[in-house]
Amino acid sequence: MVNRETEPIFWTLFSAGGVVAALFLPIQLFIFAFAVPLGWMHAPAYDSLRALAHSPITRLYLLVLCSLPLFHFAHRFRYTLYDGLQIKHLNEVVFFGCYGIAILGTVAAAYLMWIL
Amino acid sequence: MSSHGQAATPAQASPAPSHSASPAYTEFHPRWYRPKISTYWWLGKWAYVKFILRELSSVAVAWTVALILAQVWSLIRGPEAYSRFVRVMSSRWMIALNVIAFAFLLLHSITWFNLAPKAMVVRVGGKRLPAALISGPQYLAWIVISAIVLAIVISRG
Numbered sequence: 549m550v551n552r553e554t555e556p557i558f559w560t561l562f563s564a565g566g567v568v569a570a571l572f573l574p575i576q577l578f579i580f581a582f583a584v585p586l587g588w589m590h591a592p593a594y595d596s597l598r599a600l601a602h603s604p605i606t607r608l609y610l611l612v613l614c615s616l617p618l619f620h621f622a623h624r625f626r627y628t629l630y631d632g633l634q635i636k637h638l639n640e641v642v643f644f645g646c647y648g649i650a651i652l653g654t655v656a657a658a659y660l661m662w663i664l
Numbered sequence: 665m666s667s668h669g670q671a672a673t674p675a676q677a678s679p680a681p682s683h684s685a686s687p688a689y690t691e692f693h694p695r696w697y698r699p700k701i702s703t704y705w706w707l708g709k710w711a712y713v714k715f716i717l718r719e720l721s722s723v724a725v726a727w728t729v730a731l732i733l734a735q736v737w738s739l740i741r742g743p744e745a746y747s748r749f750v751r752v753m754s755s756r757w758m759i760a761l762n763v764i765a766f767a768f769l770l771l772h773s774i775t776w777f778n779l780a781p782k783a784m785v786v787r788v789g790g791k792r793l794p795a796a797l798i799s800g801p802q803y804l805a806w807i808v809i810s811a812i813v814l815a816i817v818i819s820r821g
Binding site: 565566567569570571572573574575576577578579580581582584585586589590591592593594595596597598599600601610613614617618620621624625627628631632633634649653656657660661663664 | 701703706716719720721722723725726728729730731732733735736737739740743746747750753754758759762765766769770772773776777802805806809810813814816817818820821
């Protein structure tokens with residue numbers, strides 16, 4: 549759990565994930581949630597997008613893009629529940645729930661990049 | 665100890681309450697004074713609302729990651745699964761949901777870049793670097809990175 553020794557690790561993950569999320573996620577969502585579905589840009593064909601995703605650099609990029617922001621989410625959402633809802637008695641449930649999502653998401657991302 | 669002497673005048677004949685006597689042993693732990701704070705404490709002030717909205721942007725971050733994972737999964741499963749993914753992304757409720765998510769992502773980016781000068785104090789020649797010189801390059805990096813990602817995807821179109 550979070551204590552004097554482990555807090556810097558969680559905070560570093562939060563911070564690194566915050567940077568990745570701030571720099572990369574808006575454009576990623578913009579392209580695939582608006583530009584492609586609404587026809588603002590020519591949608592990439594399946595084969596060329598698959599080929600792009602398949603390259604080792606893209607796979608590494610996608611792994612980082614998915615993993616670090618999830619740890620950012622875990623830290624921030626945990627404290628949102630802590631400050632906002634004041635559910636102190638559920639502290640451990642919230643902790644394992646939030647970081648569980650981050651770890652499961654990272655494992656899922658790593659698996660997908662492996663079989664991509 | 666004059667006040668103590670006054671308190672002990674015979675005028676107060678009623679039996680003294682227990683707490684004025686020497687603290688007696690009680691098997692219960694004393695209750696701390698902890699005023700109950702409403703769950704909606706943050707609604708009172710715009711600064712607090714902004715704080716909670718900023719913290720809630722993390723949900724949009726997780727949502728966007730989930731979408732990316734779903735997209736990669738559909739790419740792996742084949743052309744049919746991928747076109748199904750694009751169809752779901754085109755549905756009206758999905759667009760509406762993503763408009764909200766996108767607004768929160770922008771809120772995260774802007775507050776993150778603006779926070780950096782406060783979290784990181786850079787001194788050059790004994791003088792603190794102005795905030796604009798720390799958040800400025802991050803905005804620049806944001807624009808450049810967005811342009812590069814967009815160009816890469818467009819080149820595949």
